[in-house]
Amino acid sequence: MPNHPVNSELLASFASDFRDDRTARIVQNAVAETAISKVAINRDVVNSIDPSMSVRVDKWPITNQKRSGRCWLFAGLNSLKPAVYKQTKLESFEFSQNYQHFWDKLEKANYFLTSMIDLADRPLDDRTVHYLLHYPIDDGGQWNMFAALVEKYGVVPKYAMPETESSSNTAEMNHTLEMLLRRGARDVRAAVSAGGDAQAVRVSVLRQVYRVLAIHLGTPPERFIWQWHEKDGDFHREGEFTPREFAERYLPDLDQYVCLVNDPRETSPFYRSFTVDRLGNVVGAKPVTYVNVPIEVIRTAAVATLEAGDPVWMGCDTGKQADRNRGYWDGNLYEYEVTYGIDLAMTKAEELEYGEAMMTHAMVFTGVDLVDGEPRRWRVENSWGDEIADKGFNTMNDSWFDQHVFEVAIRKDRLPADVLAVLDTEPIVLPAWDPMGSLA
Incomplete structure (x- = not known):
């Protein structure tokens, strides 16, 4: 490494520059007593935002993922709720x-162990092996998952x-699962190296994963009775369903959905499909696949879907230029x-390219405010409870869209x-x- 230390002359110049900058010293005084986000917030933007939309499809209460990373599951299920509402006239579902x-946790455990068997001939410091061991199981996911x-x-x-x-x-459940899967990775690699039965080891570890999940989350139902009251009070009982029968009865065909992403890097050409190595949860399922398109294609598809009366699953980098409590996003919300x-x-x-951005959160577009056919503002169903924003629904100015929205399912x-x-x-x-x- 070149020898370029931070020396005393350099530090003296830094300090002199700061002392001579009256504005910097005023900001220093403000930030000493107040959070930087409160100092930097753009009041003109805050005062210009209201949650009204010319197109709005949501008529249901908000959900709450609480202290978990299940936003993609909440968003996926929230985007499918209208199918149930339309067929049942329920007031709340x-x-x-x-x-x-x-099931996601169990499948991810199997996906991880299967990858560890497949990569058993690689050293532990191989970049892919090291990456997977660092994140053996996660709450997050993608639409295809x-x-x-x-x-x-x-x-x-x-x-x-x-x-x-x-x-x-x-957190506590995940910590146990991570320890269990890393130990499982050790054991399946040892079995492969010794010519033993790595698949038997995989099943043994999965049996323990199921036990941990059942203790923490309960046992998934095989069948259930489906009955409800309509808004007007009429009672319906459709009988007993398996979970798959219920999905077939009420949900659209998810094979008909395509994931569009906006990745403008030179190495990622538009109008090409992409997948990511070792990304998935269900072994044997269709791979996670994206179609990379200009952001305007995503914007147009989202507007068309909302105008047709359906919400849109979306993924974004939610922490940028965002006020969590107000539920606002705007490209110039904070003048940092x-x-x-x-x-x-x-x-x-x-x-x-430089690690400053990635998709961190999934939510649902449930409205858009159009002026002369062009979106100026978006309504977003979040899964952070109803005590923030507009009873849990957030407002996104279109100035935020291009830079921070990454994905939609259409x-x-x-x-x-x-x-x-x-x-x-x-x-x-x-x-x-x-x-x-x-x-996400």
Whole structure:
């Protein structure tokens, strides 16, 4: 490494520059007593935002993932709720997120152990092996992973498998699962090296994973009785369902949905399909696949879907230029550069390349405010409870959209021909650690 230390002359110049900058010293005084976000907030933006929308599809209460990373499951199930409402005239309905969460954890454990067997000939410091061992199991996921769970296990109403302490607060359970899977990785690698039965080891570890999950989350129902009261009080009983029968009865065909992403890096050409190495949950399911398109294609598809009366599953980098309590996103919500007197500007591609951005959260578009056919504001169903924002529904100015929205799931019949044509091409495989493989 070149010898370029921080010396006394350099430090003296830094200190002199700061002392001579009266604005910096005033900001220093303000930030000594107040959070930087309160100092830097743009009041003009805050005062300009209201939650009214010209197009709005939500008429249901908000959900709450609490202290868990299940936003993608909440968003997936929330995006499918309208299908149940339309067929039942229920006043309030919620799917069991805990049911999906149980099977996702078990499937992810199997996916991880299968990868460890497949990669057993590589050293532990191989980048892919090291990456997988660092994140053996996670609460997060992607749309295609959600669809794989619904296809294999179906869905159930919330009363059939309600929340538990651990489904709403996953840290302790996850810690146990991580220890168990890393030990399992050790054992399957040892079995492969010794010519033993690695698959038997895999099953033994999975049996223990199931036990841990059942203790923390409960046992998933095999059948349940489905009955309800309509808004007007009429009672209905449709009888006994398996979870898959319930999904087939009420849900749309998830095979008809396509994941569009906006990845503007030069290494990621538009109108090409992508997948990410070792990204998935259900072994044998269709791979997680994206179609990379310009952001305007995503915007147009989302507007068309909302205008047709359906919500849109979406993924974004939620922490940027965001006020959690107000539930606002705007590209200029915080004037950090002006407040600090520094330059923070990066393009979306540069943020991806240098580790500043990735998809961190999944939610649902449930409305859009159109002016002369162009969106100026979006309504977003979050899963952080109803005590923040507009009873849990957030407001996103369109100035935020281009830089921080990464992904949407859209039905094929709402996509142009040039996007659909990409589905027949062989996807480019990105490495496991690529930011486009991040789990919401």
